[in-house]
Amino acid sequence: MDWIKRNMMLVVSGAVALILIAAASYYVFSRLQAEKAKDASIADQKARLETLYGQNPYPQEENTQAALKAQENLKALLKQVGHFYPLEDNPDPTNAITNARFKYNLIDVVAHLNDLARKSSIVLPTNFNFSFTRQSQLMQLATNGLDVLQSQLLDVKELSEIVFKAQIPELLMLRRAPVTKDDQESLATNPKDYLGNRPLQTNDWCVRYPYEVTIKGLTDELRKILEGLAYSSRGFVVRNVKVELFNAATEATDESGGATPTDRYGLAARYGRYGRMMPPAAVAPPPPKPTTGTVVDKQPLKITLMMETLRPLPEGARAPAAPADPTADPAAADPNAAAAVPAEEQPAN
Numbered sequence: 649m650d651w652i653k654r655n656m657m658l659v660v661s662g663a664v665a666l667i668l669i670a671a672a673s674y675y676v677f678s679r680l681q682a683e684k685a686k687d688a689s690i691a692d693q694k695a696r697l698e699t700l701y702g703q704n705p706y707p708q709e710e711n712t713q714a715a716l717k718a719q720e721n722l723k724a725l726l727k728q729v730g731h732f733y734p735l736e737d738n739p740d741p742t743n744a745i746t747n748a749r750f751k752y753n754l755i756d757v758v759a760h761l762n763d764l765a766r767k768s769s770i771v772l773p774t775n776f777n778f779s780f781t782r783q784s785q786l787m788q789l790a791t792n793g794l795d796v797l798q799s800q801l802l803d804v805k806e807l808s809e810i811v812f813k814a815q816i817p818e819l820l821m822l823r824r825a826p827v828t829k830d831d832q833e834s835l836a837t838n839p840k841d842y843l844g845n846r847p848l849q850t851n852d853w854c855v856r857y858p859y860e861v862t863i864k865g866l867t868d869e870l871r872k873i874l875e876g877l878a879y880s881s882r883g884f885v886v887r888n889v890k891v892e893l894f895n896a897a898t899e900a901t902d903e904s905g906g907a908t909p910t911d912r913y914g915l916a917a918r919y920g921r922y923g924r925m926m927p928p929a930a931v932a933p934p935p936p937k938p939t940t941g942t943v944v945d946k947q948p949l950k951i952t953l954m955m956e957t958l959r960p961l962p963e964g965a966r967a968p969a970a971p972a973d974p975t976a977d978p979a980a981a982d983p984n985a986a987a988a989v990p991a992e993e994q995p996a997n
Contacts, residue, residue: 650844657686657729675714685923693926697725712803725909735888742886743796744795745794745797745798746794746795747789747791749789750783750789750794750797750798750801751783751789753786753798753801754780754783754784754801755784757778757801757804757805757978758777758778758780758784760805760811761805761808761812762776764808764809764812765812765819768815768819769845770811770812770815770817770818771817771818771819772818772819772821773819773820773840776819777798777841778804778808778822779804779822779823779824779841779842780801780804780836780841781834781838781841782830782831782833782834782841783797783830784836786830789828789830790829790830791826792828792829793827794828795826796827796828799857799959800824800825800827800857802820802882803824803854803857803859803882803884803957804824804859806862806880806881806882807859807877807880807882807955808822810873810876810877811861811863811873812878813872813876814870814872814873814876815869815872816863816864816865816866816869816873817864817865817948818861818863818865818880819861819863820831820862820863820864821840821860821861821862821948822859822860822861822862823840823841823842823843823859823860823861824842824843824858824859824860825842825843825847825848825856825857825858825859825905826842826843826845826846826847827847827848832845842913843858843859843860846858850918850961852961852962854959854960855956855958855960855961856956856957856958857956857957857958858954858955858956859954859956859957859960860952860953860955861952861953861955862951862952862953863950863951864894864948864949864951865948865949865951866946866948866949867949869951870889870891870949870951874886875954877955878895882957883957883958884955884956884957885955885956885957885958886953886954886955887954887955887956888953888954889939889949889951889952889953889954890951890953890954891949891950891952891954892949892950893947893948893950894948894949895950898940900915917943926979
């Protein structure tokens with residue numbers, strides 16, 4: 649202790665020197681670690697740069713400008729065709745589709761379509777509700793699919809308007825996919841309303857709503873319907889068209905009195921000998937006018953169109969895109985691939 653007291657300055661100087669040496673060592677060590685981190689970052693950036701240099705097309709200014717221009721063209725295209733594919737039929741989540749609201753919409757749409765058919769002299773099946781017979785009979789609907797029913801109702805409304813605008817003489821059938829518990833319970837009692845037990849088809853990006861409409865008409869009317877579907881705001885995609893001669897003997901007669909729609913609306917004159925035979929007139933018909941050339945007898949056709957609409961999934965419900973593997977089995981990569989049979993190959997049920 650006496651030595652420390654006699655050499656206090658020397659002891660203090662040594663302690664200060666040790667502290668400074670420790671601080672310097674810590675500083676040097678931390679700087680070395682920072683330099684190593686910078687070296688790793690530089691190596692990573694260098695690797696990314698080499699990857700960019702190896703890409704095709706090469707990321708030069710010309711290609712970058714071309715990519716930006718392509719993006720602008722894509723935005724313009726989406727703006728042009730966006731109205732064909734509405735994202736939502738009820739964009740306001742605060743105004744949900746309720747039982748009362750859907751019933752009101754259904755009554756309004758069915759009344760509108762029946763009135764439109766009457767004004768256009770188009771024959772409809774007896775007590776026709778445009779594939780919503782079950783919903784029109786119930787006061788309280790199943791609430792597990794009102795939003796989907798609303799989308800189907802809007803699809804059916806526009807599809808029927810397109811068909812009526814083509815001035816067909818008769819609508820034979822209109823079917824959709826069952827989506828609610830009420831639909832499933834009605835499959836046996838109202839088979840003409842549904843596409844069997846065929847459900848909606850969903851992938852990672854959209855939902856496919858299938859429909860089938862059967863009409864009696866001619867090829868010119870089919871042409872008008874296809875043109876209307878091509879410009880539809882609901883985005884209809886025709887998957888299959890089946891055309892066959894209309895056979896009145898195989899079609900059901902009107903339950904109201906046995907008279908077919910052909911009789912009531914005078915369609916026999918339009919379809920000649922293929923319509924139902926009219927009863928003998930009390931007055932002898934006038935003699936036929938002489939004709940020259942070839943007379944074309946237009947035969948009525950039974951036309952069935954199978955189609956679907958596509959509805960994008962909400963952003964939160966979409967699955968992230970996975971990188972494509974050219975060696976992978978498509979059926980293994982997409983579990984729905986085996987089940988997603990093209991509409992034209994599926995049975996009509």
